[in-house]
Amino acid sequence: MAKEDKKRKVEDSSEVVEKKFKKEKKDKKEKKEKKDKKDKKDKSEKKEKKDKKDKKEKKDKKVESTESTESTSKTSSFSTTYVQSDDLNNVPESEIQDYLKKNEVAVEDPEKLNLRPLLKFSQVDLVSEVQKAISQFPSPTPIQAVSWPYLLSGKDVVGVAETGSGKTFAFGVPAVNYILGEQKKGLKVLCLSPTRELALQIYDNLELLLKETNISSVAIYGGVSKQDQIDKLKYASIAVATPGRLVDLLEDGLVDLSGVDYLVLDEADRMLDKGFEEHIKQIIGKTKHKSERQTLMFTATWPKEVRELASVFMNDPVKVTIGERDELAANKRITQIVEVIDPREKEKKLLQLLRKYQSGANKNDKVLVFALYKKEALRVESLLQRNGYSVAAVHGDLTQQQRSNALGRFKSGDCTLMLATDVAARGLDIPNVKVVINLTFPLTAEDYVHRIGRTGRAGQTGIAHTLFTEHEKHLSGALCNILRGANQNVPEELLKFGGHTKKKAHSAYGAFFKDVDMGKTAKKIKFDD
Numbered sequence: 018m019a020k021e022d023k024k025r026k027v028e029d030s031s032e033v034v035e036k037k038f039k040k041e042k043k044d045k046k047e048k049k050e051k052k053d054k055k056d057k058k059d060k061s062e063k064k065e066k067k068d069k070k071d072k073k074e075k076k077d078k079k080v081e082s083t084e085s086t087e088s089t090s091k092t093s094s095f096s097t098t099y100v101q102s103d104d105l106n107n108v109p110e111s112e113i114q115d116y117l118k119k120n121e122v123a124v125e126d127p128e129k130l131n132l133r134p135l136l137k138f139s140q141v142d143l144v145s146e147v148q149k150a151i152s153q154f155p156s157p158t159p160i161q162a163v164s165w166p167y168l169l170s171g172k173d174v175v176g177v178a179e180t181g182s183g184k185t186f187a188f189g190v191p192a193v194n195y196i197l198g199e200q201k202k203g204l205k206v207l208c209l210s211p212t213r214e215l216a217l218q219i220y221d222n223l224e225l226l227l228k229e230t231n232i233s234s235v236a237i238y239g240g241v242s243k244q245d246q247i248d249k250l251k252y253a254s255i256a257v258a259t260p261g262r263l264v265d266l267l268e269d270g271l272v273d274l275s276g277v278d279y280l281v282l283d284e285a286d287r288m289l290d291k292g293f294e295e296h297i298k299q300i301i302g303k304t305k306h307k308s309e310r311q312t313l314m315f316t317a318t319w320p321k322e323v324r325e326l327a328s329v330f331m332n333d334p335v336k337v338t339i340g341e342r343d344e345l346a347a348n349k350r351i352t353q354i355v356e357v358i359d360p361r362e363k364e365k366k367l368l369q370l371l372r373k374y375q376s377g378a379n380k381n382d383k384v385l386v387f388a389l390y391k392k393e394a395l396r397v398e399s400l401l402q403r404n405g406y407s408v409a410a411v412h413g414d415l416t417q418q419q420r421s422n423a424l425g426r427f428k429s430g431d432c433t434l435m436l437a438t439d440v441a442a443r444g445l446d447i448p449n450v451k452v453v454i455n456l457t458f459p460l461t462a463e464d465y466v467h468r469i470g471r472t473g474r475a476g477q478t479g480i481a482h483t484l485f486t487e488h489e490k491h492l493s494g495a496l497c498n499i500l501r502g503a504n505q506n507v508p509e510e511l512l513k514f515g516g517h518t519k520k521k522a523h524s525a526y527g528a529f530f531k532d533v534d535m536g537k538t539a540k541k542i543k544f545d546d
């Protein structure tokens with residue numbers, strides 16, 4: 018019995034052991050399966066993450082395909098040490114907040130540096146030649162006040178501020194200040210601009226800052242001989258260029274951009290749209306890598322369509338916005354009048370408007386008339402001449418010499434009437450333009466904001482008178498928004514076309530709109546080489 022018991026016990030225990038063993042095995046198997054499952058999941062998650070990362074890297078690389086692959090730390094001399102002055106430190110915080118509020122300043126500052134705006138020129142330590150050149154002005158404009166501390170700290174900046182608000186010196190002063198503090202020779206600063214006239218204007222402004230220095234600069238643009246530009250490039254530290262001519266010189270091996278570590282895209286949204294994208298990539302790829310370069314983009318209009326592309330060329334930029342600029346906004350000092358008329362009445366109406374705006378005490382007021390296409394400009398030019406007007410014309414069919422002469426006559430006041438296409442819409446700073454007349458509405462609402470921005474500059478007021486016809490009805494919604502945003506009257510006749518903006522269907526926002534008949538004339542505007 019005892020033996021049997023013992024046997025049973027042994028059997029029992031062996032059964033238990035076996036059971037236990039089986040259970041352990043089962044547990045192990047389950048555990049392993051679980052682990053495998055988890056590993057598999059982790060692996061696939063990791064792979065997904067890696068794929069995503071690779072994809073992003075590839076995409077970034079694709080866009081910046083020609084960027085050099087040199088070292089990654091931002092070590093060049095532009096990483097200067099900006100120190101907030103005691104004078105600025107001592108300003109009560111409430112005063113700073115009042116300034117930011119009054120000027121509708123918004124700053125997106127990824128590193129949370131919270132640099133204070135410069136309320137006076139004396140609150141910043143600039144190289145004496147630069148300090149002297151800007152002392153002609155009473156104080157920095159808001160875009161200068163807010164962006165200089167970041168630019169002088171070596172940060173990338175996107176600056177969005179209304180037309181005529183001093184953006185040229187906002188990027189020009191830190192650029193010249195950098196060059197003057199720089200020991201090495203060679204081309205270091207490059208400013209890109211969409212039109213020849215604007216490139217020349219930026220160049221003239223920089224020359225004012227360089228007047229009392231031994232630094233040379235050069236303007237590179239098409240329509241004139243290359244040789245003079247090539248000669249000047251040998252000594253220049255700063256170049257202002259239109260993309261087409263610059264690419265021309267690059268392809269011929271006549272310009273070396275490998276030392277450029279301060280890069281400005283003026284009218285940045287235009288520079289990044291489809292018309293210029295390829296040239297811009299080609300040029301930027303020849304400058305220093307973005308990790309060693311300070312990249313600046315300044316503009317009055319900053320549509321969503323170009324923001325992603327912009328970020329590819331920049332290192333976590335600080336974004337400085339003056340005014341409510343998330344919506345497309347016009348300068349509020351400009352009185353905007355919009356008249357809806359029959360397209361056949363346009364030219365008769367133009368003559369009436371000129372009589373109205375250039376009469377009596379205002380007879381010498383400067384008036385700028387915009388047409389849409391060269392052909393139209395030529396026709397209207399002869400209409401005006403037939404009616405006894407002396408008119409300065411600026412459009413793409415004229416030689417550069419003719420364009421420069423016309424602009425010069427209008428700037429100096431020798432001729433008080435200028436007729437232009439959109440080559441003159443952006444950036445041109447012409448003193449005392451009292452009235453802008455849009456004889457034909459431009460292709461985009463952005464262009465409208467730039468065109469009317471030729472008046473009401475540097476704190477002055479101005480009038481923009483727009484003739485609107487049914488041919489442009491697809492832009493009525495965008496125009497209504499701009500008028501409302503600047504507290505202007507929205508005419509009933511315009512509302513009849515519809516007060517809502519249509520969606521844009523193509524990233525070349527300047528040229529294509531969804532469900533919209535752009536008419537026979539809707540071709541892309543060609544800008545300059």
Ligand SMILES: Nc1ncnc2c1ncn2[C@@H]1O[C@H](COP(=O)(O)OP(=O)(O)OP(=O)(O)O)[C@@H](O)[C@H]1O
Binds near residue numbers: 158179186446
């Ligand atoms: N701190 C300042 N105080 C007063 N006027 C200034 C100051 N800085 C620049 N200006 C003047 O303001 C005018 C407009 O400046 P600028 O041409 O730079 O405008 P902008 O913002 O680039 O305009 P746009 O968007 O049309 O290109 C110029 O005549 C310039 O000399």
